Amino acid sequence: MHTVKALLSWGLLLQLSTAACPFAHPEAAVHQRRDDKPAPTEDEFLKKFEVEDGESWMTSDVGGPMGDQRSLRAGQRGPTLLEDFIFRQKLQHFDHERIPERVVHARGAGAHGTFTSYGDFSNLTSASFLSEEGKKTPVFVRFSTVAGSRGSADTARDVHGFATRFYTDEGNFDIVGNNIPVFFIQDAIQFPDLVHSVKPSPDNEMPQAATAHDSAWDFFSSQPSTMHTLFWAMAGFGIPRSYRHMDGFGVHTFRFVTDDGKTKLIKWHWKTLQGKASLVWEEAQVLGGKNADAHRQDLFDAIASGNAPSWELNVQVVDEDRALAFGFDLLDPTKFIPEELAPLQPLGKMTLDINPTNYFAETEQVAFQPGHIVRGVDFTEDPLLQGRLYSYLDTQLNRHGSPNFEQLPINMPRVAIHNNNRDGFGQMFIHKNPIHYNPNTLNNGFPAQANQTTGRGFFTAPGRKASWYLVRELSATFDDHWSQPRLFFNSLTPVEQQFLINAIRFEASHIKSEQVKRNVLVQLNRISNDVAKRVAEALGMEAPAPEDTYYHNNVTQGVSIFNNTLPTIAALRVGILASVKSLDEATSLKERLAKEKLLVTVVGESLAEGVDQTYSSADATGFDAIIVAPGAEELFKTENTSPLFPTGRPGQVLLDGYRWGKPVGGLGAGSAALESTGVPSTPGVYTEEDAEKLVGGFKQGLATFKFTDRFPLDSDSDSYLN
Numbered sequence: 074m075h076t077v078k079a080l081l082s083w084g085l086l087l088q089l090s091t092a093a094c095p096f097a098h099p100e101a102a103v104h105q106r107r108d109d110k111p112a113p114t115e116d117e118f119l120k121k122f123e124v125e126d127g128e129s130w131m132t133s134d135v136g137g138p139m140g141d142q143r144s145l146r147a148g149q150r151g152p153t154l155l156e157d158f159i160f161r162q163k164l165q166h167f168d169h170e171r172i173p174e175r176v177v178h179a180r181g182a183g184a185h186g187t188f189t190s191y192g193d194f195s196n197l198t199s200a201s202f203l204s205e206e207g208k209k210t211p212v213f214v215r216f217s218t219v220a221g222s223r224g225s226a227d228t229a230r231d232v233h234g235f236a237t238r239f240y241t242d243e244g245n246f247d248i249v250g251n252n253i254p255v256f257f258i259q260d261a262i263q264f265p266d267l268v269h270s271v272k273p274s275p276d277n278e279m280p281q282a283a284t285a286h287d288s289a290w291d292f293f294s295s296q297p298s299t300m301h302t303l304f305w306a307m308a309g310f311g312i313p314r315s316y317r318h319m320d321g322f323g324v325h326t327f328r329f330v331t332d333d334g335k336t337k338l339i340k341w342h343w344k345t346l347q348g349k350a351s352l353v354w355e356e357a358q359v360l361g362g363k364n365a366d367a368h369r370q371d372l373f374d375a376i377a378s379g380n381a382p383s384w385e386l387n388v389q390v391v392d393e394d395r396a397l398a399f400g401f402d403l404l405d406p407t408k409f410i411p412e413e414l415a416p417l418q419p420l421g422k423m424t425l426d427i428n429p430t431n432y433f434a435e436t437e438q439v440a441f442q443p444g445h446i447v448r449g450v451d452f453t454e455d456p457l458l459q460g461r462l463y464s465y466l467d468t469q470l471n472r473h474g475s476p477n478f479e480q481l482p483i484n485m486p487r488v489a490i491h492n493n494n495r496d497g498f499g500q501m502f503i504h505k506n507p508i509h510y511n512p513n514t515l516n517n518g519f520p521a522q523a524n525q526t527t528g529r530g531f532f533t534a535p536g537r538k539a540s541w542y543l544v545r546e547l548s549a550t551f552d553d554h555w556s557q558p559r560l561f562f563n564s565l566t567p568v569e570q571q572f573l574i575n576a577i578r579f580e581a582s583h584i585k586s587e588q589v590k591r592n593v594l595v596q597l598n599r600i601s602n603d604v605a606k607r608v609a610e611a612l613g614m615e616a617p618a619p620e621d622t623y624y625h626n627n628v629t630q631g632v633s634i635f636n637n638t639l640p641t642i643a644a645l646r647v648g649i650l651a652s653v654k655s656l657d658e659a660t661s662l663k664e665r666l667a668k669e670k671l672l673v674t675v676v677g678e679s680l681a682e683g684v685d686q687t688y689s690s691a692d693a694t695g696f697d698a699i700i701v702a703p704g705a706e707e708l709f710k711t712e713n714t715s716p717l718f719p720t721g722r723p724g725q726v727l728l729d730g731y732r733w734g735k736p737v738g739g740l741g742a743g744s745a746a747l748e749s750t751g752v753p754s755t756p757g758v759y760t761e762e763d764a765e766k767l768v769g770g771f772k773q774g775l776a777t778f779k780f781t782d783r784f785p786l787d788s789d790s791d792s793y794l795n
Contacts, residue, residue: 118211122482123430134162172437173472174223177268178234180282181217182316182369183436184376186425188212188239188386194420197337197390198329200449201529202241203420211240211487212423215439216316216372219251220271221282226361227368228352229282230311230576232302235321235343236441237423240487243529247445248341249465253310254322254409257299259551261460267292267299285583294592297554298407300600304558307576308569309351309634314697314778315371317382317644318350325443325458326403328451329390334525334535338396338403338453340410342387342417348639350778354576356733360694367694371644373428380644380670381426389415393536401557402550406457408557411629435483440469451534456547475499491520555599555623562601564628566636567788568781574604578611590614599623607787635781642775643670648696648730650688650723650746653681655704658764662702662740665768671775676726678708678717688718693729698736698775700767701727701743709746724750731758734783736774740767756780 130138145157153160188210194203202210217234218225233252238245257267270292271284280286284293293299305311313319323341330336352360360367375382389410396403399414429435442465443458452458469478475498478484490502493509508516523530562570577597584590590612598605602619609616647666651659656675660683663673676691677684686695688708693699707713708723719725723746730737731752738759739747752758757780761767774780 118487119430119435119482122434133159134166172474175472176468177219178215178217178236179223180221180225180227181215181234181436182372183213183215183429183439184372184425185427185429185435186212186214186381186423188421188423190421191419195331197331197388198449199332199529200241200246200329200447201243202239202246202447203449210242212425213238213240213435213439213483214423214425215436215441216368218282220268220284225282226365228312228357228361228365230284230306230354230357231282232306232311233313233316233319235319237321237343238439238441238445239447241447242488243447244488245445245484245486246447246450247441247443248321248323249441249443249461250321250323250341250343252313252319252321253302253305254324254340254342255301255305255557256324256406256457257293257302258296258457259298259405259407259547260456261458261464263296264457264460264464267296285580287584287586287589290581290584290593291586291589294589294596297596297599298551300554300596301407301558301561304561304573304600307580308561308565308573309349311576312352312354312357313368314350314352315375316368317347317372317375318345318639320345320349321384322409325406325455326391326396326453327458328453328534329388330449330451330532330534332525334532336393336451336534336536338391338393340389340391340415342389343384343423344387344417346383346385346422347641347643348637348778349634350639351634353572353733353779353784354579356694356729359692359729363692363694372425374672375644376426376428378644378670378672381424382644383422383424385422386420387417388420390418391415397550401553402548404453404455404548405551406455407551407554411560412631413629434481438473438478438481439483440473440478440481442466442469446531448529448531451537454539473499477501493520553623555596556625558600559623559625560627560629561632562604563626564630564632566633566781567786568784569633569635571784571786574607574787577604577608581608581612635779638776639778641670642772644672645697645775646672646674646695647698647700647771647775648686648691648693648726649673649675649700649702650691650705650708650726650743651675651677651684651702652705652708653677653679653684655702656681656683658704658740659683659702662700662764662768665764666771669768669772675702678715688722688726691722691726693726693733693735696730696735697778698771699727699730700737700771701739701746703741703743706739706742706745706749709749711749728752732783734779734781736771736777736780738767738771740764756782 131141132138139159141159141163144153144160146153188202190203190206190208192206202208215234215236218227218229218231219234220231221229235250235252237248258264271289273279273281274286274288293303321343326338326340328336329339364370391403399410401408444462444466452462470476477497477499480501493511495504495509506516512518521528525532562573565573581590581593594605594609594614594616597608598617599620600623602616606616649659649662659675663675666673674685675683676686676688678688680687714720727737727746728750736757736759737752741762744760747758747760757774757777759767759770759774761770
């Protein structure tokens, strides 16, 4: 029989014959609101729902021991019988194992952790999880791509989801954001149009998880509000090195509300404490083919190896009367507030240190909503946010088939639930109160109504009001779609600007419609004539004359990825290219690098003792840095071939690593491999006789992460605009 730690436990079943369901019992399943008991850790809470199958008999779904490896049939060669309930139960359950995947954000990975408040912020908000220094709140985070299906690659160029669930002592609170601070559209009514345009074509279901096609760019160039987000996605933000190396943003403007009803406008920011890092486009393409699960694997392995990633939660705080003070409207989700205008105020730190036990039960079934709100936080009139408040609940109802999806373990709050919601598919609670309505006298008015002054209830900011004619239009303060994309572009380093332009060239070169190409150039030209000309040259087209209404030379901080060094190199991956004929120094080097919390892989011709991966399966995309160990140099000579790996594979791994800006090098005699493969001696290339000196160099190189001087710029080319 199964050993089940929740409803299915044989031991608990005996108790349940005389007791209420543990899901509904406040002492069995949840903690009372704001009591003196510490909130259960995520591990403790979910353990009540885990199932262990060790030393058990196979049972049916209703607990009867059975065997399920052969169907019941009329004779050994006869037909299967319909009465075979074991066959029917097994196949029927299998046929219904999947739930509809998310329309967007289908591909993702998640982890549990803890948020710790830096202090008492009751001067800004009455939110309980921010009410005292050191207060800890369990969290679950789901990272994702947006456009692709569940089976798409992690490294597709895309906006990336960054959704955080706080299991606070006053209910669940979700920040459902992205790794880019702005979005494509301003009004939620256009969301179906945006998604339809970027999804695969309905006639042939191609391309998957890609915007390099006519319909996407037809929409982008026809709806200029998309330009800002598009620029971020075409830069390194669209192809992050990992989930650990990207920031998160709430996108919309929200409100903080104090106990006495005073409000401020705020923007949520998650700042990665691993540092921002990005892939380069060719590297991302190859990695998508070699390891479609690269980002999932990185997050899982980092946590499993004890290198738990962390982020700092910050807010930008703005007075209500300054919503239009910065030259744009804070209700416009296609705009961000430059940090110089509203500095980041740190609130606390989140660390993700527990991997899911079961992907489906946790990461797939978690149901985020912007409408999961708590006292002390309130919405604004951002028209995209207003639409999301409806759409996210509706899509969860579609996915789960019942409003009771909130009762799934991953979605349950860590406080008692008391309301008059009843019944429905999948009802898990056994409600003991027959007076399921309010107002009432038969249950003494309970559950009582909580509000601003009683019961610490949620309350809408008292100063909010709305009164005007009914219109189907946006404010004129939303009309400037080009100044902020230019601000973003101006703030990048020259090589990041080149990457952005190269990405648009790649995408636009797949457009078949000449009219759409011309429309793209028109929109780019409103941002920058230089960008339009550089893209037009690659398309073999003439750029429009400058349209300088929105041109400026302003810059802002905090948007560059490559203009920084990483504050930690923990859980980055180093490949040691070795030979099975000489593994001693490779093994010693691995041990030394592991002391720096690096994940080290020794590559050899075959899986001999001390070898972690073969050359036949190795690729430069699997490593952040590459070192050739002594004794492996012979493998890099062009005349040396082997049936154990594709011709030239060792040299390909090394040279691709160099071309993609990674730190590369050799120890002792292994340095000869660099000359054999044509790797020049430039910054980020390390050759040493002494292992300790080599490790020191690679530590600095990994912190730099990408050596961008290896990438050509248009300004260096004789063919560009001559």
